[in-house]
């Protein structure tokens with residue numbers, strides 16, 4: 323059955339940044355439901371402690387039981403990467419995949435580019451880019467040495483696809499992971515290792531402390547007029563990581579309620595702001611009969 327391609331029984335998938343209670347934790351949940359062994363990695367021990375309890379009900383929920391292994395490690399260091407790969411190899415199942423979730427931005431990372439400090443720039447790239455390269459490389463080296471196929475998915479952002487004004491470090495790093503995704507996909511296709519990305523829009527997470535229907539946001543700029551949920555992102559990750567996407571590599575799947583599709587030349591009601599002809603505007607508003 324084509325739907326069986328979603329199953330990950332006997333496969334081990336690393337999720338970096340699994341402890342946040344948001345996108346990483348929910349990706350781990352989806353993978354566990356599909357039967358994977360999940361190695362959930364986070365550098366924050368408190369966040370990681372909460373994960374096992376959070377996900378207890380997901381282990382084996384959709385079929386043969388997956389297993390959750392948690393590991394406290396800092397993946398921005400070579401030792402951290404080594405520890406993750408070692409733990410993933412030692413975990414039950416065969417190492418198969420990686421979901422790069424670690425990333426984000428801190429308050430000081432929002433600033434006009436004219437004022438952006440070097441330290442913030444370096445921090446943005448460190449938090450969002452460097453570990454994606456080296457953790458992906460660590461996992462891929464193991465797969466290639468073993469002669470096994472695999473799948474890597476990285477969480478990027480709409481800010482990596484189009485401009486991210488006043489968020490220059492984050493936007494640049496998220497664009498760079500898309501370039502990295504394409505290059506690794508092309509280099510590693512010969513080994514059967516697929517590399518893809520998700521461009522997430524505005525997603526409700528515990529730290530964003532907002533609801534999908536947040537009135538202060540009111541879905542501005544989003545054709546679907548709501549924020550996304552971590553489950554919206556996890557579903558795309560499950561598709562890309564699994565054999566459902568067996569012939570897809572180097573791809574970027576937007577999970578953004580359609581936000582990337584509307585040019586800034588169209589307002590919230592999809593009225594083209596560059597059109598000034600009153601007859602065209604009247605026809606769009608239904609004030610003049612079509613035909």
Ligand SMILES: NC(=O)c1ccc[n+]([C@@H]2O[C@H](COP(=O)([O-])OP(=O)(O)OC[C@H]3O[C@@H](n4cnc5c(N)ncnc54)[C@H](O)[C@@H]3O)[C@@H](O)[C@H]2O)c1
Pocket residue numbers: 338339340341342343344345346363364365366369395396397398422423424425426427449453477478479480521522523524525526527529530
């Ligand atoms: N929330 C959104 O609206 C949104 C939108 C687009 C993209 N994203 C991306 O999704 C991803 C997850 O976002 P989130 O809001 O769930 O983040 P989060 O901050 O809740 O989770 C990230 C986790 O990564 C961990 N972490 C950070 N550095 C680490 C390191 N060096 N080693 C190990 N663990 C580390 C943190 O402790 C944290 O638990 C990020 O890459 C973010 O850029 C989020």
